[in-house]
Amino acid sequence: MYVLFEGIDTCGKSTQIRLIAAEHPEAIITREPGGTRFGEKAREILLEAKLQSKRAELLLFLADRAEHYEEIVRPNRDKLLISDRGFLSGIGYALANGGVSLEELIALNHFALQGDWPDHIIFFETDEATLRRRLGEKSADGIEERGIDYLLTVQEKMKEALPKLAIPTLILDARESVETIHQKIVTYLGI
Numbered sequence: 001m002y003v004l005f006e007g008i009d010t011c012g013k014s015t016q017i018r019l020i021a022a023e024h025p026e027a028i029i030t031r032e033p034g035g036t037r038f039g040e041k042a043r044e045i046l047l048e049a050k051l052q053s054k055r056a057e058l059l060l061f062l063a064d065r066a067e068h069y070e071e072i073v074r075p076n077r078d079k080l081l082i083s084d085r086g087f088l089s090g091i092g093y094a095l096a097n098g099g100v101s102l103e104e105l106i107a108l109n110h111f112a113l114q115g116d117w118p119d120h121i122i123f124f125e126t127d128e129a130t131l132r133r134r135l136g137e138k139s140a141d142g143i144e145e146r147g148i149d150y151l152l153t154v155q156e157k158m159k160e161a162l163p164k165l166a167i168p169t170l171i172l173d174a175r176e177s178v179e180t181i182h183q184k185i186v187t188y189l190g191i
């Protein structure tokens with residue numbers, strides 16, 4: 001079962017993934033960008049967010065996704081495979097960045113994933129106050145430095161895209177307690 005944990009920065013994805021990993025040592029835990037030797041090098045460049053071309057940034061995220069699919073997802077498709085981010089981040093952040101359409105992004109991600117979409121998306125929805133508070137507790141990477149309004153736009157783009165993707169999705173309120181969210185996730189996934 002291939003599951004994406006999705007949502008904007010600080011919404012609580014990694015916290016929940018750590019809890020599941022502790023309960024399911026057999027699970028394959030991965031991330032995008034990253035998860036492979038190439039992806040971790042691409043991640044360094046991408047999180048600096050210094051590329052002048054929005055298309056270059058998008059294509060590097062897609063190259064990371066293609067390699068991640070080939071090296072990590074496809075060989076482990078029969079296991080509990082959890083990815084901290086995936087193509088929905090690819091769609092939301094790129095749409096908020098501009099210069100590309102949802103239809104183009106769906107086609108580009110279909111190509112990167114060889115048409116093998118995740119089985120489920122766990123989507124964390126946050127709000128401005130929570131986002132501000134949690135961002136204030138960490139150092140920002142280059143993408144986060146694009147600011148609150150950019151990240152809130154990303155979240156809206158993700159929400160707009162979800163109903164057009166026909167992928168079973170659990171939508172969570174990121175403001176609920178860690179334990180409440182954890183219970184909702186394990187109940188939804190049946191794990």
Ligand SMILES: Nc1ncnc2c1ncn2[C@@H]1O[C@H](COP(=O)(O)OP(=O)(O)OP(=O)(O)O)[C@@H](O)[C@H]1O
Pocket residue numbers: 007008009010011012013014015016134137174175176177178179181
């Ligand atoms: N349900 C929650 N209630 C309160 N605080 C939370 C909750 N979930 C996570 N946090 C806190 O919010 C911060 C961000 O959480 P986390 O790193 O899990 O988010 P993330 O979505 O993985 O972020 P990023 O995408 O930026 O890596 C952490 O300080 C974490 O302890």
Ligand SMILES: Cc1cn([C@H]2C[C@H](O)[C@@H](COP(=O)(O)O)O2)c(=O)[nH]c1=O
Pocket residue numbers: 009032033047061084085086087089090091093094143144
């Ligand atoms: C997969 C993917 C990610 N991003 C952005 C989202 C975040 O700001 C960073 C990843 O850092 P994190 O520690 O995992 O939050 O990259 C993106 O813009 N496009 C993508 O496809």
